[in-house]
Amino acid sequence: MADDNSTMLEKAVQILVPQPCFDKYFIDFNFFDGACAKVVISKCLGFGIILGSILVKLPQILKIVKAKSGQGISLSSIMFELIAISTNYSYGFQKSFPFSAYGEGLFLAIQTGLIAALVIFYGGNLIGSIGFTLVYTLIMAYLMSPLVPMDILALFQSVNIFILCLSKLLQVVANYRNGGTGQLSAITVFLLFSGAITRIFTSIQETGDNLVIMTYVMSTLFNGLITAQVIYYWNSIGSALSYVTFIVAVDKYFDKKKSIAMPLATSGASLSGTIFAPICQRLLEHYGFHGAMLIYSAIFLNCLVCAALVFPLESKESQRKVSEDNSMGMSFSRKPSFILYMLTNLLYIIANFIPNGLLPETALSKGVTQNDISLTFSVNGGANMGYNLTLRNIVEPKHYGRAISIALVMQGLGALVGNPFAAFLKDVSGSGDIPYYFGCFIFILSGLVLLPISNINQSKSPEIEITVSEKGVYSHKVIDNNFYAVRERDYELFNGPII
Known part of the structure; x- marks a missing residue:
C-alpha cells in the first residue's frame, strides 16, 4: 500500500518535474x-495559466x-x-503537444463562446x-x-495569427469610438495580457513551434494595447502611477504656458539619463x-518628497468657465499632423532602445572603457530632451494632457518592439552591425516623417471680447490659442466696480 502511494506521488510530481x-x-x-x-x-507556468484560465473570463x-x-x-x-x-487549441491537441502548453485553450474557448x-x-x-x-x-x-488533415490545421494556425490581430x-477601435471600455472587465484584460507574455516562454520551451510562438507574440502586443486603453480610460489606475499623476498635476497647474511646461516635465527622464549615467x-x-x-x-x-509639495491650486479668478468640448475632446487625434507625430514616437523609441541594449557589449568588445560608455548614455539622454518639446507645435494647449498620454502609449509599444527585434536581427544575420x-x-x-509638420502650428494673436450687459454685468473673454476663459463681475460703467 505504501509503495502504491509512493508511486502515485512520484507520478504526480513528474507532471511538473518530468524525466x-x-x-x-x-x-x-x-x-x-x-x-x-x-x-x-x-511546466509550473503552463499549469498555472491553465488553472487561471478556468476562471479568467x-x-x-x-x-x-x-x-x-x-x-x-x-461581437465581431x-x-x-x-x-x-x-484553432490554437485544436492545433496543439492534434500535434500532441504537452497539455501544459495549450490546455488553457479548452477553458478559454468555453468561456469565450459563452460570452458570445x-x-x-x-x-x-x-x-x-442557441443556434x-x-x-x-x-x-x-x-x-x-x-x-481533419494536419496540413489543414497548420494552414488554419498560420491564418490564426492574422485573425487574432484582427x-x-x-x-x-470599439473602445476608441465609445470613448471607454464599456463592459470590458479590467481583471480579464490584465490576466489575458500577462498570460500571453508567459506563453511565449512556455511555447519556446515545450513546443518550439514557430507558428505557436508567433501567435503569442502578436497576442501579447495587441492585448497590451487593450490593457493600455483600460488604464487610459480607467482613471483610478492612472492615479496610482507616480509618473502619470505628475503629468496630470503639471497639466492642471499651467494654462498659458502649458505648451512649454508639459514638454519640460516629460523631459525629466532624459535629463536623469544625462545626469545619472556617470553617477x-x-x-x-x-x-x-x-x-x-x-x-x-x-x-x-x-x-515622495516631491509629491508632497503638489497641492490643488485655488483659482484667483472670480469665475472661470472652460468649455467641456475644449478639455475633453479627442478631435485632435484625427489630424494628420498628430498621427504623424505618434508614428514618429513609435519609430523613435524603437530605435532609441537599440543602443541602450546592445551598446555596452559592442563597446566593450571594441576596447571602449566603461567611463566612455557612460558618457555616451549621458549625451543620448541630453539629445532626447529636445524631441519632447516638438509636441507643442502639433496640438493645442487644451489637448496637451491627452496627447501626452497617447504619446506615452506609443513609446511603450516602441520599447516593447525595439530591443527584441534588434536581437532577432543580430541572431539571424550573425553580425552585430545590422541592428x-x-x-x-x-x-x-x-x-523625415516630421518634416511636413515642422511649421504646422504658427502662433495666433489672442482674441479679446469685452461686453457690458443691461444689468451692469461686465464680461471679459479671452481666447488665446484655444485657451478659453471668461471673467464676470458687477460693474458700473461710469462709477467703477460696485462694492
Missing part, C-alpha cells in the same frame, strides 16, 4: 541544472449578466477571438444564441477528430552593485 529532471533533482540532488530549471519553470461573464447588456463589447471581435482560440452567446442573447436574439452554441459545438467536435484590433558608474566602482542599488533606491524615494544600421535607418525615417 530526466526528476532523477537529477530527487535522486542525484542536483538542483542547479539550468536546462531542468527552465523545464520545471515552464468569469468576471467578464458576471459583468455582462449583472448589466444584462453587452454594451461596449465588439469576440467571434474572431473564438476562432483564434479554437450572452452578447447575442442580450441583443434580443434568443434563437440566434450559435449548437453550430460551434459541432465545429469543435470536427476539429478535434482525426478526420479580433483585438476590432476591440481597440551610477562612479557608484558601481566605489560601492559595488548592492551598495549602488541601495543609494539609488534612496535617491528614488525622494519622489545599428536598422536603428540609424529608423532614426532617419522618424525625422
Whole structure:
C-alpha cells in the first residue's frame, strides 16, 4: 500500500518535474541544472495559466449578466477571438503537444463562446444564441477528430495569427469610438495580457513551434494595447502611477504656458539619463552593485518628497468657465499632423532602445572603457530632451494632457518592439552591425516623417471680447490659442466696480 502511494506521488510530481529532471533533482540532488530549471519553470507556468484560465473570463461573464447588456463589447471581435482560440487549441491537441502548453485553450474557448452567446442573447436574439452554441459545438467536435488533415490545421494556425490581430484590433477601435471600455472587465484584460507574455516562454520551451510562438507574440502586443486603453480610460489606475499623476498635476497647474511646461516635465527622464549615467558608474566602482542599488533606491524615494509639495491650486479668478468640448475632446487625434507625430514616437523609441541594449557589449568588445560608455548614455539622454518639446507645435494647449498620454502609449509599444527585434536581427544575420544600421535607418525615417509638420502650428494673436450687459454685468473673454476663459463681475460703467 505504501509503495502504491509512493508511486502515485512520484507520478504526480513528474507532471511538473518530468524525466530526466526528476532523477537529477530527487535522486542525484542536483538542483542547479539550468536546462531542468527552465523545464520545471515552464511546466509550473503552463499549469498555472491553465488553472487561471478556468476562471479568467468569469468576471467578464458576471459583468455582462449583472448589466444584462453587452454594451461596449465588439461581437465581431469576440467571434474572431473564438476562432483564434479554437484553432490554437485544436492545433496543439492534434500535434500532441504537452497539455501544459495549450490546455488553457479548452477553458478559454468555453468561456469565450459563452460570452458570445450572452452578447447575442442580450441583443434580443434568443434563437440566434442557441443556434450559435449548437453550430460551434459541432465545429469543435470536427476539429478535434482525426478526420481533419494536419496540413489543414497548420494552414488554419498560420491564418490564426492574422485573425487574432484582427479580433483585438476590432476591440481597440470599439473602445476608441465609445470613448471607454464599456463592459470590458479590467481583471480579464490584465490576466489575458500577462498570460500571453508567459506563453511565449512556455511555447519556446515545450513546443518550439514557430507558428505557436508567433501567435503569442502578436497576442501579447495587441492585448497590451487593450490593457493600455483600460488604464487610459480607467482613471483610478492612472492615479496610482507616480509618473502619470505628475503629468496630470503639471497639466492642471499651467494654462498659458502649458505648451512649454508639459514638454519640460516629460523631459525629466532624459535629463536623469544625462545626469545619472556617470553617477551610477562612479557608484558601481566605489560601492559595488548592492551598495549602488541601495543609494539609488534612496535617491528614488525622494519622489515622495516631491509629491508632497503638489497641492490643488485655488483659482484667483472670480469665475472661470472652460468649455467641456475644449478639455475633453479627442478631435485632435484625427489630424494628420498628430498621427504623424505618434508614428514618429513609435519609430523613435524603437530605435532609441537599440543602443541602450546592445551598446555596452559592442563597446566593450571594441576596447571602449566603461567611463566612455557612460558618457555616451549621458549625451543620448541630453539629445532626447529636445524631441519632447516638438509636441507643442502639433496640438493645442487644451489637448496637451491627452496627447501626452497617447504619446506615452506609443513609446511603450516602441520599447516593447525595439530591443527584441534588434536581437532577432543580430541572431539571424550573425553580425552585430545590422541592428545599428536598422536603428540609424529608423532614426532617419522618424525625422523625415516630421518634416511636413515642422511649421504646422504658427502662433495666433489672442482674441479679446469685452461686453457690458443691461444689468451692469461686465464680461471679459479671452481666447488665446484655444485657451478659453471668461471673467464676470458687477460693474458700473461710469462709477467703477460696485462694492
